[in-house]
Amino acid sequence: MVKWLEGIGNDEDVVVSTRLRLARNLANYRFPNFMTDDEAEALTDEILNGMKDNVYDVPYKFYRIRDLSDIERSVFVEKHLISPNLAKKLDGGSFLIRNDERATVMINEEDHIRIQVLMPGLNFEEGWEISSKIDDSIEGKVEYAYHEKFGYLTSCPTNVGTGLRASVMVHLPCISMTGHINSIIEGLTKIGLTVRGIYGEGTKASGYLFQISNQTTLGESEEDIIKKLNRVVQEIISRERSTRAYMLDKRNHQMEDMIFRSFGILKYGRIISSAEAMNHLSNVKLGCDLGMIDYIKPKDIIKLMIKIQPASLQKTVNRDLTYEERDMYRAELIRKKIRSLEG
């Protein structure tokens, strides 16, 4: 189950999700990388205490990284609920997760506090409102590290200022297939935005899914950062849509052939790697968005993209799998899921 994807978002044919992340630190503690275990423990208590009355508007659940198994930790990462970096913090890392999975408060990642809000589709406004409220309620109880000139202080100087990293995950199959993606990535870099793969820094794009986010955090207000990103994303959405329309018009048979071949492989394949599966799922999602496969919801394909990741897959069968077994179980899971979606 990927709860945070539930509900209807804006522009979901192109935008899978919107994410806002705020980095915060407490004034009286050393930053996580310089902390002793005792300090980490005291800090965790202080943050948990600070959030008790305020943030628990919707129920939250608390997890310590060290109490989770390897697979459980990776499942949280694959569902985008915690960062890969937090999953490695066996000594002092922990997190609070809201029951609807839309908000996570990570403790002792690179910074003392990382607030993350995830929304389906394009929705910066609501995402910012939720994250800012969580921020305010924590601030009511603790003393934040803040500098009059530099703003919110963070362990890494690349996050200082607003501490805000706003991003969208977009599905750009047609811009990618026509090769226009490279010039877009270049253009975005020039205006201070970054493009990454779906699991963050250093990961490769797979299934034509890309993450676009602001690169700098100092000197522009949160509203300005979000406004700029929003404008750019709107532009990318309209380009992807017009490219889709163009390809449907000029290359209708080839498009149909590509989409239904992929559908066939997913429906009948017996061994499939995650890279191959991502590629075909991306094509099928495009088919759903274009109305060629109208009985499957595109969001079900997105959920399946998460379910076939290595840890999520092993969680389903409840044991470690070898690479070869994984590819077999993955194919089986996809076949079953598609059959159930077809009703």
Add this chain to the structure above:
Amino acid sequence: MLCDKCNKNTATIHFTKIINNHVEERHLCETCAKENNYLDFTFEVPFSFEKLFTGLIDSMPEDSGKRRVVACPKCGLTYKKFQEVGKFGCAKCYEVFERNISSLLKGIHGHNTHQGKVPINTKDKIVQKKAIESLKLELEKSIEKEDFERAAYLRDEINRLKEKLGEI
């Protein structure tokens, strides 16, 4: 495709390593990959972003003539250590190395002054600090004008605000 190493099993793990434009491809079977510790890479970041901007720091002019090593009194971090790791140790570091940091931030973000949200507690403090500054100016003027009654009032007012800020 067979495994590069044992040449027996099918290669299921494929790597592309790019170091200084030198591309190296490896195709291994699961057993050989495990033996060679190639499997622990799931979410590993292959290149460190910190190194990129610590490069930026290195190229910055150092304070001339200052040979004394300054360390942060709260966490013990020296600027040299920061240059190595690219991370600060605590909030105090930002005060201790303020001068270096100002130009470093300008290099990274294109700006060095924060715009946007301010913690509510801090906002009050900043307003009060500014009020104290302007009262001090007024105090100096009234002393020049020998308006001692006004000066006494201003002095008390400044002390009252300072007390509120916890500076006295």
